[in-house]
Amino acid sequence: MLGFIVIIICPCYFYCSIYRQRKSNNDLTTMTDIELGIPHEVRCEYTQLNTIYSPMLHYNPDECAITKIARKQIIFGKIIGSGVFGMVYQGNVKNLESSGTEISVAIKTLRKDASSHEKKKLLKEAELMNRFRHKHILRLLGVCLDGIYPFLVLELMETGDLSRYLRDCRNLEASDSHALRLQDLFAMCEDVARGCCYLEELRFVHRDLACRNCLVSSRNRENRIVKIGDFGLARNIYHDYYRMRGEDLLPVRWMAPESLMIRIFTSQSDVWSFGVLMWEITSLGEQPYVDKTNAEVIIYVLAGDRLPMPLNCPSALYQLMLRCWTAADARPNFEFFLKNIITLRKNIEDALLSPVDIL
Incomplete structure (x- = not known):
């Protein structure tokens, strides 16, 4: 009965929510975002229309010609x-x-x-x-x-994708120089937030923000940089993606409710995914909603339930995640999250992480 109520109510809620958002932003927020190409195409009227706004980037092909390599x-x-x-x-x-x-x-x-x-x-x-x-x-x-x-x-990012890196770090003893500490987790969140701010400024919608789509340059924290990719490197696509009603595979565990319901992808839906990505980082690479099937995740999210606070996540950072998982028109932009992550990183002392079970 609950599932039936969710199915009836949610479409109306999200349509109204997105309408209010578009109206308050002079129709710019959802209609001027440009999608970043990803391995799966999701059929959606709004995202197809987004491509007509590419001239807003002031992109000059003559200045940015792609290098040809023999x-x-x-x-x-x-x-x-x-x-x-x-x-x-x-x-x-x-x-x-x-x-x-x-x-x-x-x-x-x-x-x-x-x-x-x-x-x-x-x-x-x-x-x-x-x-x-x-x-x-x-x-x-x-x-x-x-x-x-x-x-x-x-x-080349020598250390590989962020999801695998986090899981590998579960095997390290606290005395290991490469063992992660709390400030390392903040640094990773900050790196990704900086990349997201850049994409948001260019009005690009990523649609697939997740640790598996971020790459790590080095295990040495002094040289470590995390970069957003989403270009298929080391992706376990059949584990993390889900085919819905005959459509292409979708990363439902990272998708916002409006994306699940009516295939709306905006900077606000990227913010939702970023919250799940921060949850992955602070859980050291655990799969979101690990005890649920993909179909159960959809019901769970649409019912208003959210991921719990991970073991090594400070309460203040978890509150930021919850801000990511509010209604579409209530989610702050990436600049807000970057500023708050930087502030938390400055004000919260570094600490050893509690051991997490090896997957």
């Missing part, structure tokens, strides 16, 4: 990730920065049986990535168009 410059190494798109390899590129040099890179490739549509999606991904110039956004170095399928050449 196949003979690329040396493939070991596989470091995979997904429905294909494989990601560690490798090297010769003579990219200057003659006689060789740098380590990540190389994203398509499956051998990839369709022409998937090829176009990969090139669109390259076009979008090439617009970003920020310390906390994964950088595209160039594309290789030699052969049947294109390759994307990306900066």
